[in-house]
Amino acid sequence: MSGGFFEYKQYEFQHIADDIEQIVLDNDTDEYYGYSEETLKEFKKAVEILKKAQIYVQRIDWLVSGDDGEDTFHERLESDLVGNKKCQ
Numbered sequence: 001m002s003g004g005f006f007e008y009k010q011y012e013f014q015h016i017a018d019d020i021e022q023i024v025l026d027n028d029t030d031e032y033y034g035y036s037e038e039t040l041k042e043f044k045k046a047v048e049i050l051k052k053a054q055i056y057v058q059r060i061d062w063l064v065s066g067d068d069g070e071d072t073f074h075e076r077l078e079s080d081l082v083g084n085k086k087c088q
Helices: 011-025 037-064 070-087
Strands: none
Touching (some): 037 070
C-alpha cells in the first residue's frame, strides 16, 4: 500500500523545512534582510520540528494504511528519529 492515508501531504513538511533552511543559508545575501542570530536560531528550531513532524506523520500514515503493524511502527519511528538526529 505504501501509505496514502494523508494523501502524501507529510512531504510538505520537508519542503517547508528545506525552504526555511535556504533562508538561513541566504540570510547574508541581498535577497533577505539579514536576520539576527536569535531569529536564525528560531528558524533552525522550526526546521527540526518540521522534520520531526514529517517523520511522525509518515510513520502514522504507514500504520493506519496497513503497511506497518504497531511493533514495526515503533521500531521505524525510533530508527527514523535517531537517523534525523544524526543528520543535524
